[in-house]
Each structure stands twice: as C-alpha cells, then as structure tokens.
Amino acid sequence: MAKILRLLVISGALVAALLLLTSGPGTRFGLWEYGAGFLMMRIAFFVGLGAALLAVLLLVIPKTRAMGVVSLVVTLVLGFGTAYLPWSGVQKVRSLPYIHDISTDTTNPPVFVAVLPLRLDAPNPPEYPGEDVASQQREAYPDIKTLALAMPSDQVFERALAVAEGMGWKIVAREPSDGRIEATETTFWFGFKDDVVIRIAGTADGTRLDVRSKSRVGMSDVGANAERIRNFLQAWQ
Structure with missing residues (x-):
C-alpha cells in the first residue's frame, strides 16, 4: 500500500x-x-x-x-x-487592474487602422474603453506618458520604426505621411496577439511620440501591455 x-x-x-x-x-x-x-x-x-x-x-x-x-x-x-x-x-x-488597453495618451489615444482586419474576430474591440480604464492606468502605471522630443518628425518616425523592428514586433503598417506605425507582437507562453500603434506628431518645439498597446483577448493583460510600452520607451533611450 x-x-x-x-x-x-x-x-x-x-x-x-x-x-x-x-x-x-x-x-x-x-x-x-x-x-x-x-x-x-x-x-x-x-x-x-x-x-x-x-x-x-x-x-x-x-x-x-x-x-x-x-x-x-x-x-x-x-x-x-x-x-x-x-x-x-x-x-x-x-x-494589477483588470485592463488590457494601455496608452501614453489616455485623453486622445492613437487609433488602430491597419490592424482592424486582424482584430475582426477578437473579443476585445479596437476602440479605446474610456476614462474608467484611463484612471486605472494612471494609478497603476503613472510612468506611461507621452514622449516629447526635440527632433524632426521624420527622424522620430525612422527611429521609432527601427526600435519597433529591433524589438521583434511584426510591422503591419508604416505610414510616414500620417506619422503612424502599427505592429503586432505575439506573447511568448500562450501566443496571444497584442496590437501596437505608434503615433508621431510634430509640435512647435519638436515632436510628440505616443504608443498604445492593446490585447485582442482577455480582461487582464497581467501588465504585458504596459511592460511592452516601457520596453519601447527604454529602447528609445
């Protein structure tokens, strides 16, 4: 026995x-x-x-x-x-908060365009959820903010594209005229697809760079989207 x-x-x-x-x-x-x-x-x-x-x-x-x-x-x-x-x-x-849509600009977040066909069957819609998610993000990830750069927009675009490619993201769209880069990253363990949009906009003093990352499935992203944006901004440095 x-x-x-x-x-x-x-x-x-x-x-x-x-x-x-x-x-x-x-x-x-x-x-x-x-x-x-x-x-x-x-x-x-x-x-x-x-x-x-x-x-x-x-x-x-x-x-x-x-x-x-x-x-x-x-x-x-x-x-x-x-x-x-x-x-x-x-x-x-x-x-962590039960959110899965993170943006450096929660007031006017970058919008997805090219990845929309890829998200047709995704449970999470592409639209930004609004102030409820924004307030939770600001409390949990106060460091996720817009990057203000004293560089011309075209140089910022090329560098942002190089950083995204260097991180292994699959580039879906690159639109210099719109200042928009869209990409998808697959998570390591479960293979979840998360979409990213980078927005580059000129300002009076230089260029404003914003990044938004959103999961296609799941209520909680376990901090993955915030970490992805952090890694991008750190790689920029």
Whole structure:
C-alpha cells in the first residue's frame, strides 16, 4: 500500500508538471483554446500542491520515508514548484487592474487602422474603453506618458520604426505621411496577439511620440501591455 501511495504521489507531481508545461505551448499552436490552457494551469496548481503535501506526509512517516527519501524530496520540490508558478501568476493578476488597453495618451489615444482586419474576430474591440480604464492606468502605471522630443518628425518616425523592428514586433503598417506605425507582437507562453500603434506628431518645439498597446483577448493583460510600452520607451533611450 505504501509503495502504491508513493508511486501515486510521484505520478501526481509529474502529471502536474506536464500540464503546466504544455498549457501555454498547446494554446500557442492551436491545440486548444486559451480557456483550456488556463484550466490546465489551475489543475496543475491543485495536483502539484496535493502531491507536494502528500510527499511531506510520506517523508514524516519513517516506514514510507525509508522506501525512497530522494524520490520523495524530488516530488516535494517538483510539486511545490509546479504549484508556485500559477499561484504567483494569480497574485500578479490580483495586484494589477483588470485592463488590457494601455496608452501614453489616455485623453486622445492613437487609433488602430491597419490592424482592424486582424482584430475582426477578437473579443476585445479596437476602440479605446474610456476614462474608467484611463484612471486605472494612471494609478497603476503613472510612468506611461507621452514622449516629447526635440527632433524632426521624420527622424522620430525612422527611429521609432527601427526600435519597433529591433524589438521583434511584426510591422503591419508604416505610414510616414500620417506619422503612424502599427505592429503586432505575439506573447511568448500562450501566443496571444497584442496590437501596437505608434503615433508621431510634430509640435512647435519638436515632436510628440505616443504608443498604445492593446490585447485582442482577455480582461487582464497581467501588465504585458504596459511592460511592452516601457520596453519601447527604454529602447528609445
């Protein structure tokens, strides 16, 4: 009985790890919908945590501990490690506002044009949600602001395009006459498509550069869009 229980605990930790490791890539490559991927992560959390707690119990009991300390310790580490990753993700989601549309200009955000056909089936509409989202963004990401530059607009456009390409974004449109660059980035784990629009506008003192990033699916972006804009602005420096 003790051997069977130990085998079940080890198997549980392995199954949990497998669920976690395949949840994202399977979604990315279209094997299942992202909802199924999230469910797999949820199951991985509970199974991994359960396996780890049972491993602790078996380590405490002398008879079962004598049957394989190393394997139980590995199970303990694997189970807790597997459970920790989705748990930490949930904590991050809870610490951030449930928004998925971030812009350096929340009063007059850049608009999407060229990516609109790509978003036809997207649950999240391309329009900016309004002041409710803007106020949450200002509180959570006060550093996301318009970039004022003492450079001619044409130079800003070329540099912005180079930075976007250097970050690996897929350029959808480049319109120097409109001062607009549109691009799409695919997230690493789940393969979510997020769209970006860069607006370059001349001012009396130089050029104003704004960036907007919006997810196609999901209520919360877990800070991904804000981080994307930050990375762009930092790369500009």
